[in-house]
Amino acid sequence: MKNINPFIIGIYLSSEYFCNRKHETQRIVNAIENQRNLTLISHRRLGKTGLILHTFEHLRQKNDLTLFYLDLMHTNDLSAFVRSLAKAIIGKFDKRTTQVLKSFGNLVRSLRPSITIDPVTGSPGIEIFLQDNTNPKTGLDEIFKYLQYQKRHIVIALDEFQQIAYYPEKNVEALLRGHIQQLNNTNFIFSGSQKHMLTSIFGDYSRPFYQSTEFLELGKINREVYKAFITQKFEHGKFRIDPMAVEFILELTNDYTYYVQFLCNKLYGQGVKNITNEVIAETLSAILKEQEVVYYNYRNFLTEQQFNLLTAIAKEKKVNMPTSKAFIQKYKLGASSSINTALKALINKEMIFKEKGYYQVYDVFFSKWLEQW
Ligand SMILES: Nc1ncnc2c1ncn2[C@@H]1O[C@H](COP(=O)(O)OP(=O)(O)O)[C@@H](O)[C@H]1O
Numbered sequence: 001m002k003n004i005n006p007f008i009i010g011i012y013l014s015s016e017y018f019c020n021r022k023h024e025t026q027r028i029v030n031a032i033e034n035q036r037n038l039t040l041i042s043h044r045r046l047g048k049t050g051l052i053l054h055t056f057e058h059l060r061q062k063n064d065l066t067l068f069y070l071d072l073m074h075t076n077d078l079s080a081f082v083r084s085l086a087k088a089i090i091g092k093f094d095k096r097t098t099q100v101l102k103s104f105g106n107l108v109r110s111l112r113p114s115i116t117i118d119p120v121t122g123s124p125g126i127e128i129f130l131q132d133n134t135n136p137k138t139g140l141d142e143i144f145k146y147l148q149y150q151k152r153h154i155v156i157a158l159d160e161f162q163q164i165a166y167y168p169e170k171n172v173e174a175l176l177r178g179h180i181q182q183l184n185n186t187n188f189i190f191s192g193s194q195k196h197m198l199t200s201i202f203g204d205y206s207r208p209f210y211q212s213t214e215f216l217e218l219g220k221i222n223r224e225v226y227k228a229f230i231t232q233k234f235e236h237g238k239f240r241i242d243p244m245a246v247e248f249i250l251e252l253t254n255d256y257t258y259y260v261q262f263l264c265n266k267l268y269g270q271g272v273k274n275i276t277n278e279v280i281a282e283t284l285s286a287i288l289k290e291q292e293v294v295y296y297n298y299r300n301f302l303t304e305q306q307f308n309l310l311t312a313i314a315k316e317k318k319v320n321m322p323t324s325k326a327f328i329q330k331y332k333l334g335a336s337s338s339i340n341t342a343l344k345a346l347i348n349k350e351m352i353f354k355e356k357g358y359y360q361v362y363d364v365f366f367s368k369w370l371e372q373w
């Protein structure tokens, strides 16, 4: 593609628009090449999905692997899991659709693939239906048999894997673990944003996936490397931006991948060719203004106490003792017992997170907006 905005804020495009992650990519490649499963963990929007797809691009060049990616975010039960697994793998082993349907049908009887036509683009796709009255466990069984039958090394990435812990069916973990263990030609990348849930799934002695993978915790992109990336992309687009201004962008966005990308995308898109600190600050203000409806909506989800606490944390940027006298007095927060309750509620709602003993607001732009209160 020509002349696209090089700061991608959607799905991964290609390595040209992907900053660094060399070490992390290497670690995943190494795990796969040595038949180890891996669990990738980080907060939302730091770059897990991008990293998986970037690693796939590498693996595709290097090896004769068959790669599958599944986003489990919107699967709410085992049946949805089975359908999304079937949909991801179907059509990948054999190229021609009719052939696929045939070979698939011979092995997997509980699922009914059907050719659909996209109403917007008119291009054909495949929808998977579970045959009426089929137990999703049977479908799962058949898909894993189908995988087992393949002669190639297969990699399956299960993104937002913690989702399975919320399925209403009992023993989903044990069921999946059982199937996965049986496969000798397939490796898995598990990925997710809820650190607590994932470390519990893979780290609790009593759970089926206990110690079945190695962990990779994704951090922020190194600032110097990100600076060079940003500078290069702007200069390539004939913008003027000096090192201090790039630093300012990373400062404002807290080096947080999505927010860096978003601010840069806006700056690039509005076409002001000389990017000064002033232009950056104005652009950020405009973004916060655009998001305001969302932020007011967040506010409606919170009690006054929770909102006040959240605002106080935003203003401090990082708080390690939210129940300390000084903090409570400074922001007039009331009794310390109620602060603990509010903290828990904010963590549950994923408004804040705690890292290395410090509480922070999860959404970087929202935090900026709160600072103005
Ligand atoms: N290394 C990177 N360089 C440039 N953009 C990135 C990088 N990693 C992620 N992104 C972009 O940042 C956004 C958030 O990344 P994503 O992979 O969706 O995060 P996560 O899966 O952790 O929620 C996406 O739009 C993605 O394209």
Ligand SMILES: [Mg+2]
Pocket: 045, 048, 049, 050, 159
């Ligand atoms: Mg993701």
